[in-house]
Amino acid sequence: MKTIKGPGIFLAQFAGDTAPFNSLEAIADWVAGLGYKGVQIPSWDGRLFDLEKAATSQTYCDEIKGMLASKGLEITELSTHLQGQLVAVHPAFDAQFDGFAPAAVHGNPAARQEWAVQQMKYAAKASANLGLAAHASFSGAFAWPYFYPWPARPAGLVEDAFDELARRWKPILDVFDENGVDVAYEIHPGEDLHDGVTFEMFLERVGNHPRANILYDPSHFVLQQLDYLAFIDIYHERIKCFHVKDAEFRPNGRSGVYGGYQSWVDRPGRFRSLGDGQVDFPGIFSKMAANDYAGWAVLEWECALKHPEVGAAEGAPFIDRHIIKVTEHAFDDFAAGGADRALNARLMGIG
DSSP: OOOEEEEEOOTTTOOOOOOOOOOOHHHHHHHHHTOEEEEEEEETTTOOOOOHHHHHHHHHHHHHHHHHTTTOOOEEEEEEEHHHTTBBBBBGGGHHHHSSSGGGGGGHHHHHHHHHHHHHHHHHHHHHTTOSSEEEEOOBBSSGGGGSSOOOOOTHHHHHHHHHHHHHHHHHHHHHHHOOOOOEEEEEESSSSSHHHHHHHHHHTTTSTHHHHHEEOOHHHHHHTTTTHHHHHOOOOGEEEEEEOOEOOOSSSOOOTTTTGGOOSSSEEEEOOTTSSOOOOHHHHHHHHHOOHHHHHOOOOOOOOEEEHHHHHHHHHHEEEHHHOOOOTTTTGGGOOOOOOOHHHHTTOOO
16 A cells, blocks of 8 residues: 655646745645645646746756755646546637637637647656656536436437547647656546446547546535545546545425536535535545555645635645555564465364
8 A cells, every 4th residue: 555645735726926836836835834745736827837848958957846845845646637527618708708819819719729739749758757656637518518318319429528628638648658658637527538338438439548547526526415535436546536525415395406507615516625515535545555556645725705815724734634645564473474375274174
């Protein structure tokens, strides 16, 4: 068994235009002071990171690693959640997702998608330059507007959508394979890969690609009412990243899983700071340890109520006390009698 690395923190929700959130070095000082050991870097945020430069300059990557190491930090993974989203966009969301891309490609879905694919290729090389084994991203979506089958979906619509999704991702996965890095898709509502069934549909279409893997985040499964512990049992071999995020689901007589278009504060299913929700983290960390998850436990803070800086301060000690330092021997080794085949035969009555 392996001991999970951590605590780490995803910087996306904390980056801003004021200190200490406006540069990687300053935010690194802040998170190190809170007790974090790793940072997951949003590769789209130029205040923190230059993805193209990291893909083309080993010196730049070495400087970043050295700066973070001087503060007792490592990079857990790079993230391309926004760029990955743009690999596959249903036209209904074109206007909303244009904001994830440079202004030069706004209003031009083909150019936007081409930009996103190049970003993903940069991410593969940058991850390799940084010595990272896994990469966090989104799959994008063509079928999501049709997730509830009313009106009845035309025959083959979902299958065709997943065929196209796989066609777009297969060459990207090949680039990651060339660089020795896994793509860990966050299994997330709004993405075509939003549960185990849809991940399997995709995996089949990319030929069980060894680099097509999972970012596990139990909060999204609470909101779907999916068994997030059984998910680990089924897919542990593909889980390469782990967002530690809490959530709660409290349905009522007016609203349930779909949320009634309400704000996050008012939805029955909502994200919470660690320890404030319903997620069974002792169960999760136990299963991750038992299944040899060797990656990082990374806080992703998204809470409808609590201030982010409070959530971040509470997150490091919460993760740290849930990480299980795995045992190197069995608890009853002291009573072991050693190997004796003759004794075994007598005990079975066949001696």
